[in-house]
Amino acid sequence: MTVKIDPQTAELAKTSFIHDPRAGDKSKVMLTKALGSRVWDETGREYLDFTAQAWSNNLGANDPRVVEAAIAQLREITHARPNFNTPVLLELTALLRSISPGDLNRIGYCLHGSSAVEMAMKLALKNRPSAKHILVLQDAYHGRSVTTMAASWPHPKDPFHAISPTFHRVPHPDAYRPRLGMSIEQEVELCLSLMEDTITKGVDGGVAAIMVEPIMGNGGHIVHPKSYHQGLRDICDRHGILLIWDEIQSGFGRTGEMFAADYYGIQPDIMTFGKGVGGGFPLAGIFASDKLDEFESGEDQLTFGHFPVAMAAAVACVKAIIEDDLCANARRLGDFATQRLGEMSERRKLIGDVRGPALFVSCELVKDRTTKEPATKAASEVYRRGVERGVLYGESRYLGLGNLIKIKPPLDCTQQDMAHALDVFDEILGELEAENIA
Template sequence: MMEEKVSNNKEQNLDSIKIRIMPPGPEAKKIIDSDSEFLVTSTKSLPLVAKRGRGSFVEDADGNVFLDFASGISVTNLGHIHPYVTAKVEEQIHKLWHFAGTDFYYKEQVDAARSIESITPGTFKKKVFFSNSGAESNEAAIKIAKIFTKKQQFISFIGGFHGRTQGALSMTASKAIQQKGFFPTMPGVHHVPYPNPFRNAFGIDGYEHPDELVNRTLDFIEKYVLKTYAPPENVAAFLVEPIQGEGGYIVPPKNFHKDLRKLADENNILVIMDEVQSGMGRTGKYFASEHFGVEPEVITIAKAVASGIPMGAVVINSRLDFPESGLHSNTFGGNVLASVAATATIETMKKEKILDNVVNQGIYFKKRLLELKDKYSSIGDVRGIGLMVAIDFVKDQKTREPDVKLRDKVEYKAFENGLITLSTGTSAVRLIPPLNIKQSEIDMGIDALDKAIKQSL
């Protein structure tokens, strides 16, 4: 029997999982081989060669169609090729592509800044610095904190991920491989435990005793860090994720960020909130920090802000603005096309009431995942907010010992079954579909995930 082929003259509909040939197929393998020959070794996760995307689905080089529960690492939050954003970018392409927004002026950059400021928490006057990525946004935030406070040290959290450039890397502490061979990074950074309810440095069940977990964490910072080797007079800022991303989609107890901010204010320390992965509606609010009742004076953003056109941003309380011109700049930040895409993305989120969909589908998604947890003892934890969720695989429910091998098998089997996922943390799989996903697509993904777990045990 001949293999079914997709006509080159007529594109197939991208509306359901279709595995025509076991991936990676022959065309995909050719591209993977070429990638290995011509591109520097990086962090490839799955042998998926993307060719075309629409909405929640991606077609590979061999005509297989996958349901995308990775969203380009929470970048394509409106799905692939959203028609309104696409139309706005296409319109701009015929006018102007680039004009160095840090040296000159154009309306599109101002419009993008105004749009971003309109959705960030905080009643104070804000300003925006545009960058190209999350790492660069965090680099800018580091410089803002240093120049404003006239202090040079920072406190970051174990499990946190803030980028791979040298300054941002100094703050990162999610995987040893990310640091391997790159010492020294920026000096003066101190890492402290993050209040992980499922697995933490204090041996506390944070789900049963959230207040104790927060108190232990903050006591450690106050008594063993600020009073021994990092005096507040030296510390410019805490850099923290409201929900840890690469660290495993860790949701801290509800009062953690408020109490951290209180500790910071008492010691004249800024709090930089890294919302690169958790922002732009992913949790059912525009920014995850809103779930914790805080108004960060510095928020770093990237990933989904321009629906896949590279862009990052730092949103600050205007009182933290650079005191003079020339202290920081770049070439491509606030690029015209990226600015138009960012404005269109935010307009779409408001018009289509994306946050409502995230809340509703997030509740349903969590319910379906908890059904899997009841079915499989190997799932130790289901956690997350909105459509930023993860399942954590364990060898034993009581000890919560991570089962890394099972997690890796499930991720790959899901891929073979037509579902794109990404690993995170020690033994978790993150599930981050487009924010406008339909319930029927969630069910499709759960079926594929269920099958993958069954095949992996």
């Protein structure tokens, strides 16, 4: 289907607040339709969407079950204040409780991941009233509100710094870029001891929470060993500190388990969720342990914090993830992808490292495998040439590493589509090597 957009309207895109450096560039695609792992532009051209938009269509786009549930809800009630109940709020809560790890049975809702992270921090501060610090990891990404930006890696030229609260960013282990040639076990030991030193000597006053992404997403797809997460859990228990896991990106099947907490077999005290839960509708929130005090009325109440349409979509989406066993598909397809990328790396020297798990797939492109200097130009070219060939790859443009290619389609993607996306990637890397672009 072709959608006609006159040139004057197209110009308007440049005035949008979500204008990005690629606007006006041919690689900025105008989306008019989406279904499953595919999207279409205004000329009717089809693309494989291996970004799942913001790694957020865990269930393929516009799944009919989600669309029907949202339409049915629209006919009943679209807006309810958080201090009222709706049947769909209760249905979703029961469903989420049935899949939440351990005693994470209290659920709070909002519309965006950044607000969910703020809700998690507020709950931690409420439960540790004498403590005012929250420790986060260097390279973390927790969102784009003023507070969550301050909790993330330092944003270049951050104009919001003047009103940012203070967080303490603590080093974390990195298996691909270990410090001083240490083994990952030594890195884990060092970083855990730095974390404990920060708690005992690095801050004035108590620490309410340590907040981490179980698998670091936007800060470089860094996967920590279980021993590191277990170490953080033990430190929290020793010091009476709450452990917050930000599962906004890792939740709802992306790691091949429903949550990264299941993947690692470790339970945080508070866990955020967002992205994949709503089947494309905005929804986020937190799971909190039964042992924590809850918010009192007015402490966390947002006008649209209870959005029945997104909740109906989420009920359909989460049921579909369970019924279609998309965790198993994510594991199977992720293994296929990482294995193919591993084989490719024997021929394509640009590939420095291949990472999983499941459909949290990425590879780092490097100019040289010994120095591991990021091949940032090659990464943007993969994105650009992918668009030309009808495949949308994820590309990291964040601090430090702009060299990551992310392969994160919806979890119901087929092996045929995955094989095609990898063949195109292989072809593009071949061209870049021939043209000496890194």
